[in-house]
Amino acid sequence: MAYSSFAQFVQALEQAGELTRVSTPVETDLIIAAWADREMKSPGGGKALLFEQPLIEGKPSKFPLAINTMGSQRRMALALKVENVDEISREIQLILKAKPPTDLREGWSLLKQGIHLLHARPKHVKDAACQEVVHRFAEGSTSASGELTLRDIPILKCWPKDGGKFVTLPNVHTRDPESGARNVGVYRMQVYDERTTGMHWQVHKVGARHGQRYYQRNERMPVAVCLGGDPAYTFAATAPLPDGLDEILFAGFLRKKSVELVSCKTIDLEVPADVDFVLEGYVQPGETRPEGPFGDHTGFYTAVEDYPIFHLTAITHRRDAIYPTTIVGIPPMEDFYLGDASVRIFLPVFKMNFPELVDMALPPEGVFHNLVFVSIRKQYPYQAFKVMHGLWGMGQMMFSKYIVVVDEDCDVHNTSEVLFRLCANTDPQRDSTIIKNPSDSLDHAPSTQNVGSHMGFDATRKLRGEGYPREWPELVRMSDEAQRLVDQLRNKTG
Numbered sequence: 310m311a312y313s314s315f316a317q318f319v320q321a322l323e324q325a326g327e328l329t330r331v332s333t334p335v336e337t338d339l340i341i342a343a344w345a346d347r348e349m350k351s352p353g354g355g356k357a358l359l360f361e362q363p364l365i366e367g368k369p370s371k372f373p374l375a376i377n378t379m380g381s382q383r384r385m386a387l388a389l390k391v392e393n394v395d396e397i398s399r400e401i402q403l404i405l406k407a408k409p410p411t412d413l414r415e416g417w418s419l420l421k422q423g424i425h426l427l428h429a430r431p432k433h434v435k436d437a438a439c440q441e442v443v444h445r446f447a448e449g450s451t452s453a454s455g456e457l458t459l460r461d462i463p464i465l466k467c468w469p470k471d472g473g474k475f476v477t478l479p480n481v482h483t484r485d486p487e488s489g490a491r492n493v494g495v496y497r498m499q500v501y502d503e504r505t506t507g508m509h510w511q512v513h514k515v516g517a518r519h520g521q522r523y524y525q526r527n528e529r530m531p532v533a534v535c536l537g538g539d540p541a542y543t544f545a546a547t548a549p550l551p552d553g554l555d556e557i558l559f560a561g562f563l564r565k566k567s568v569e570l571v572s573c574k575t576i577d578l579e580v581p582a583d584v585d586f587v588l589e590g591y592v593q594p595g596e597t598r599p600e601g602p603f604g605d606h607t608g609f610y611t612a613v614e615d616y617p618i619f620h621l622t623a624i625t626h627r628r629d630a631i632y633p634t635t636i637v638g639i640p641p642m643e644d645f646y647l648g649d650a651s652v653r654i655f656l657p658v659f660k661m662n663f664p665e666l667v668d669m670a671l672p673p674e675g676v677f678h679n680l681v682f683v684s685i686r687k688q689y690p691y692q693a694f695k696v697m698h699g700l701w702g703m704g705q706m707m708f709s710k711y712i713v714v715v716d717e718d719c720d721v722h723n724t725s726e727v728l729f730r731l732c733a734n735t736d737p738q739r740d741s742t743i744i745k746n747p748s749d750s751l752d753h754a755p756s757t758q759n760v761g762s763h764m765g766f767d768a769t770r771k772l773r774g775e776g777y778p779r780e781w782p783e784l785v786r787m788s789d790e791a792q793r794l795v796d797q798l799r800n801k802t803g
């Protein structure tokens with residue numbers, strides 16, 4: 310069954326030997342981040358860390374803090390309650406195979422139907438663990454004496470030159486004022502004071518689009534930010550789901566149990582009832598404030614930019630709430646495992662659009678979009694370019710800076726093997742293409758933010774129709790017979 314609380318997930322990590330408890334008091338200003346950075350960079354992603362006594366400016370917080378809880382393939386699988394996330398991929402494949410779709414659009418709608426058919430529809434409840442304790446803020450006040458505020462939550466300052474403390478794993482719930490469609494995305498939030506934060510939804514993200522609709526109507530936008538609960542919620546919020554596929558439905562599918570939703574106390578939105586904290590509030594049309602700098606996924610600080618301001622109207626929480634967080638920075642970091650799980654889970658959907666696609670990987674060095682390796686079963690000339698262009702047109706794959714396409718017998722999860730094919734199989738001028746596309750807002754390399762060039766390499770064997778007049782050479786491989794003999798000989802010697 311699904312996790313009924315974040316604490317239950319933490320317990321499962323501990324039972325699996327995947328968690329280190331830290332009972333010593335540790336500062337939230339850089340020190341927890343420095344500890345977590347070492348852990349994330351240790352082989353296989355290290356362990357999850359539970360800081361039982363995080364210190365806020367030297368004083369113990371009443372909430373423990375968990376970090377790196379999804380920072381390995383094993384912990385990602387534990388978060389989604391499977392042995393291996395490929396199980397989920399197989400389930401999606403089954404749903405898609407029920408009636409083979411003819412194109413991607415049909416595939417997504419079939420996937421949506423399949424998800425509806427399973428246990429995905431949310432239920433509505435009146436009582437919720439996330440509202441065991443309720444702190445409302447009076448309109449206009451900057452603090453609430455005696456009440457819990459953002460200063461009481463062990464929010465991290467992650468890197469020395471960060472502009473302040475940042476909430477790094479918030480599940481930001483918004484609603485389209487016209488269609489009523491819900492969205493949940495993870496967009497970091499810089500803490501400005503006890504009751505206000507930044508809202509870093511980048512221009513290409515759904516939260517920003519919902520915001521735009523409210524601004525055009527000049528209406529205050531309700532926003533609810535959830536922290537914790539079943540880790541499937543956070544995973545769903547980070548997954549690059551196509552527009553219209555509701556994260557709450559997807560989370561219900563992942564956890565094989567409907568998500569129970571409860572109405573917020575001070576705004577007109579619903580949130581999962583079992584999360585640890587809910588920050589209720591609003592964004593005011595036209596109001597922005599400088600956000601950053603922040604040590605980002607790219608491994609560099611992102612510059613200060615104007616972003617909307619989130620005003621809190623209430624904080625509700627479980628009595629035993631745990632504050633979940635992460636840090637991003639020079640890879641590998643915890644976020645690599647979230648991205649990796651997304652690619653693996655949605656591989657059947659990609660395969661549906663590209664029948665020649667065998668496998669796909671986004672290696673950690675590329676921090677998601679910078680580097681994509683794809684293997685294909687090549688049949689006809691320029692097929693590798695067709696796949697690249699298709700990917701550049703698909704949702705957040707539009708940001709892919711470098712795409713390398715290899716033949717099916719190359720393991721895309723082995724970067725060294727892909728680089729070998731890239732170097733050996735390409736004539737740079739003939740086998741590369743440069744296109745223009747939207748760029749990730751975080752990418753500091755393009756001269757103009759949000760737009761740039763993207764490059765594709767066809768590292769597959771070349772066909773005559775691709776202007777290669779000779780026979781493509783054969784890869785050097787040892788014979789099976791010789792291998793068997795060596796195995797026998799080594800066993801005797803050993």
Ligand SMILES: Cc1cc2nc3c(=O)[nH]c(=O)nc-3n(C[C@H](O)[C@H](O)[C@H](O)COP(=O)(O)O)c2cc1C
Nearest residue numbers: 494495496497509510511514515516547548549644
């Ligand atoms: C740890 C972490 C932090 C993230 N921070 C941001 C952020 O600050 N702003 C943003 O636009 N996307 C951020 N993302 C990426 C989005 O969560 C992701 O693109 C998601 O698919 C967006 O959802 P949407 O398509 O519903 O907008 C972050 C992802 C992770 C894993």
